[in-house]
Amino acid sequence: MDLSIVIPLLNEADSIPELQSWINRVMQTTDLSYEVIYIDDGSTDSSWSIISTLSRKREQNNSPNPIKGIKFQANYGKSQALHAGFKMTQGNVVITMDADLQDSPDEIPELYKMITVGNHDLVSGWKKKRYDSVISKNLPSKLFNWAARKTSGVQLNDFNCGLKAYKSAVVKNIDVHGEMHRYIPVLSKNAGFTDITEKEVIHQARKYGTTKFGYERFINGFLDLITIAFISKYGKRPMHLFGTLGVITFMIGFITAGYVGVSKLYRMATDLPYILVTDNPWFFIALTTMVLGTLFFIAGFLGELILRNGNQGDRYKIAEEI
Structure with missing residues (x-):
């Protein structure tokens, strides 16, 4: 299989049908074999029911069914959702994206090309122009990304962007846990996958619902940064x-x-x-x-x-x- 698209989500029932239709339209312009893996991280709305319906609909039409799903018993966090999705992937290239429609599926073909033709290990999205609140998200994100660059040595402008592409070997050889999803590029570097680059991507304004992350994510993020700095240097000794x-x-x-x-x-x-x-x-x-x-x-x-x-x-x- 050419491509696996991994999408962790929490209470995104309104967005899922539109997102899947968008992915279908994009993939129809390519000749790639693909799968879409949704990980329902303990949603309390109808997200899982919608995922199940989309999967059954493809099966009833006797067409290749690329839609797969994992339902958690409770809300364990985005890192755990990604870990489960990575274990299920079969594609040579893995792309992660959020389910809130803020990540554009139109980026998929170019990200895939950067991995296969450009031969990069990891390509991280960079939301240079953002539609988030300046005070609550933009300024804390800039400070967070600056600290992450200085501490890790990985020169990326947007560590926290959910839209990323990987070689399959990368996701099969890193352990994403806690809230380490922010530091997957650092985990990849520590695992020996050092060809890491970034691509400026389109950032969409949120169309449905509200963000699932509060101010505590920045505090947790800096604590995780200290943890990963220690693990990077002394984790094995x-x-x-x-x-x-x-x-x-x-x-x-x-x-x-x-x-x-x-x-x-x-x-x-x-x-x-x-x-x-x-x-x-x-x-x-x-x-x-x-x-x-x-x-x-x-x-x-x-x-x-x-x-x-x-x-x-x-x-x-x-x-x-x-």
Whole structure:
């Protein structure tokens, strides 16, 4: 199969029929074999019913049925939805897009060409001209993207754009979890897929419903950025970080304790006035830093044990597939 289109969604019943018709029109202008995979992330409206109807309609017409679906038992988040969709894909090229009609299916042929002819590993959409609120979305997005570029080294203008294209090998070799969907380009780079570029894409104003993301996504995004920065450098060797911190901290405490002890012995030997060790604040500083150093060591050992023995299962439950 040439192409898989993965569409995570939450309560987008009004948009799905129009989106699928748009995709059909675009794909009719190509000779590509394709599938469309909808992942219903715990919708409470009729989204799943509409997806099921669209799939059955193709089957009843005895025509190739490219419409597939996954229904989650609850709302697990966009990253988990993408993870499930990526596992199901069969196409040589995978394109992700949102279901709210803000991503244009007209971009699909060119994105596909950039992967197959341009031989890029990943092409990320760049919504240069946006129709979102300047204060609530545009300015926070610019700050977020700047921080992501500086931290990750991946030079993209729009990390959070849902419209992206990948080689199949990319989506099969990355683990998208938590809220890491924002950082798929960084995950791809860490997995060895370094040919990452971007394409300026059309951004549509939302036609139906309201956004499913609030202000907390920016706070979560920056926290995830710190996480992925750590994982990128020390994810496979946590002891290198925590062990180094442990050695430095413990040595500071040990040297300070030595200073306190030698200072008291010197004063005793020279009949100078001295105070009890427990009355010296440097004693407690030394004790605290040595304890912290030991805790850093323990954290490093635990990280190594978890890394070697951890076995993560799926972080979501699927209620139904079509």
